[in-house]
Amino acid sequence: xxxLVRFYYDPFTEFDRLFDDAFEARFQPxxxxxxxxxxSNENHQGLFRPRMDLHENKETNTxxxxxxxxxxxxxxxxxxxxQNRLTVSGEFNRDESREKSGYxxxxxxxxxxxxxxxxxxxxxxxEVKAKMDDGLLTVTFPKTTPEQQPRRISISKL
Numbered sequence: 411x412x413x414l415v416r417f418y419y420d421p422f423t424e425f426d427r428l429f430d431d432a433f434e435a436r437f438q439p440x441x442x443x444x445x446x447x448x449x450s451n452e453n454h455q456g457l458f459r460p461r462m463d464l465h466e467n468k469e470t471n472t473x474x475x476x477x478x479x480x481x482x483x484x485x486x487x488x489x490x491x492x493q494n495r496l497t498v499s500g501e502f503n504r505d506e507s508r509e510k511s512g513y514x515x516x517x518x519x520x521x522x523x524x525x526x527x528x529x530x531x532x533x534x535x536x537e538v539k540a541k542m543d544d545g546l547l548t549v550t551f552p553k554t555t556p557e558q559q560p561r562r563i564s565i566s567k568l
Contacts, residue, residue, distance in 0.1 A: 477547040484542040491535040499524040
């Protein structure tokens with residue numbers, strides 16, 4: 411019996427993974443046995459890697475990260491701030507079945523995902539704001555804190 415399977419290849423997913431791996435290598439400790447990141451195997455197992463856009467607003471001194479999480483609810487997503495890193499993670503579990511022309515079609519999709527971005531130094535967890543609407547998670551945080559703003563020092567004459 412032969413089955414027809416459609417495979418959709420998205421080159422940008424692979425491109426995103428390569429960049430993520432390159433930047434994660436700077437922040438992940440290496441294991442002594444393999445010389446690879448201890449979490450790198452986890453990142454390659456999942457098929458779902460949420461897309462993320464980062465936007466900086468210089469007028470309000472904020473950064474907004476938007477994550478595409480189609481079909482997920484806010485209860486399925488977790489946001490954590492630890493050691494100046496913001497981690498968005500979650501789990502999806504989707505079962506879909508339909509009957510068409512005498513055939514029963516059942517599709518199941520399950521898995522976990524995680525994306526981590528570096529936060530500016532000095533950002534407190536309570537300064538991070540998040541909202542979710544129609545599968546778009548928007549996380550906003552200040553770019554710099556008032557303590558980090560440059561201050562002009564006047565020079566006095568002797």
